[in-house]
Amino acid sequence: MHRGNDGSMNWNGLEIPDNPYFYDEDVVIYNADCREILPRLLDKSIDLVLTDPPYNLSSYSTGNMELSWRKTINNDLAEWDLNSFEPAEWLSDFMRVLKPTGNIFAFTSYNLMGKWHEVFDPAFDTFQYMVWHKTNPVPKIRRAGFLNSCELIICVWDKGHTWNFTNQKEMHNFIQSPICMGNERVKNPVHPTQKPLKVLEHIIKLASDEGDTVLDPFLGSGTTAVASKLLNRKCIGIEISEKYCEIAVKRLSQQVMKLNIKEQPDA
Numbered sequence: 001m002h003r004g005n006d007g008s009m010n011w012n013g014l015e016i017p018d019n020p021y022f023y024d025e026d027v028v029i030y031n032a033d034c035r036e037i038l039p040r041l042l043d044k045s046i047d048l049v050l051t052d053p054p055y056n057l058s059s060y061s062t063g064n065m066e067l068s069w070r071k072t073i074n075n076d077l078a079e080w081d082l083n084s085f086e087p088a089e090w091l092s093d094f095m096r097v098l099k100p101t102g103n104i105f106a107f108t109s110y111n112l113m114g115k116w117h118e119v120f121d122p123a124f125d126t127f128q129y130m131v132w133h134k135t136n137p138v139p140k141i142r143r144a145g146f147l148n149s150c151e152l153i154i155c156v157w158d159k160g161h162t163w164n165f166t167n168q169k170e171m172h173n174f175i176q177s178p179i180c181m182g183n184e185r186v187k188n189p190v191h192p193t194q195k196p197l198k199v200l201e202h203i204i205k206l207a208s209d210e211g212d213t214v215l216d217p218f219l220g221s222g223t224t225a226v227a228s229k230l231l232n233r234k235c236i237g238i239e240i241s242e243k244y245c246e247i248a249v250k251r252l253s254q255q256v257m258k259l260n261i262k263e264q265p266d267a
């Protein structure tokens with residue numbers, strides 16, 4: 001890693017902005033608004049944008065439900081979801097930093113799907129979507145409607161993109177996994193939308209190769225960084241909230257400890 005006088009540093013052969021919150025040989029994390037960092041990333045330097053931006057769902061929330069027989073049902077997302085997210089504002093930076101062989105995968109919600117399509121479909125050769133089916137969604141206590149058991153992920157790329165097609169059975173645009181629970185779920189503080197590693201690992205394996213660079217400008221608790229590290233990819237993550245950056249770094253160091261334990265030769 002070399003530092004330049006121009007506020008940049010060289011990390012794995014890439015010129016990236018200096019003063020990250022954290023870095024090691026595989027992962028760089030900035031505690032910043034991604035609007036400040038994204039314009040400073042080099043053109044065609046990213047193999048996969050894998051991200052989970054705000055959903056603009058807070059205005060639909062009916063508030064938390066206090067129930068005597070079970071723990072509170074949390075319907076309020078978070079403060080960061082009160083700021084409006086417009087897919088159109090991200091198109092030019094995502095296109096500019098992406099390599100011609102690159103892919104973009106972004107979690108979104110039903111209310112934003114049309115906006116993503118309107119802007120990203122004309123700009124790329126292909127626009128598809130995946131569905132993550134949550135096998136343990138929040139119950140619908142009043143039984144007046146569907147459970148919110150599916151989350152959408154938009155997928156875009158140009159011809160010649162990296163694509164590790166396995167077999168027809170494994171290439172459905174559908175994946176099932178419980179929401180994050182047990183040891184995987186970070187506590188104190190909890191991140192309300194921590195994604196399961198299983199879902200992100202599936203996407204990273206399909207849409208990038210070992211040694212590739214993954215970008216997540218809305219890193220949250222660091223799931224993309226942890227999954228990238230586990231799969232021998234590099235990751236640049238940006239997260240505006242310091243408390244979530246702290247979680248991400250803690251998760252990464254726990255992961256490194258686990259990897260080191262695995263790599264130790266038998267006594």
Ligand SMILES: C[S@@+](CC[C@H](N)C(=O)[O-])C[C@H]1O[C@@H](n2cnc3c(N)ncnc32)[C@H](O)[C@@H]1O
Pocket residue numbers: 032033034035051052053054080191193194195196217218219220221222223224238239240241244
């Ligand atoms: C849906 S969450 C991501 C959750 C993540 N996938 C995980 O597994 O923990 C979106 C995150 O984006 C962050 N965020 C919102 N606006 C941002 C911005 N302008 N720049 C960087 N981060 C931002 C929020 O603080 C929040 O943690």
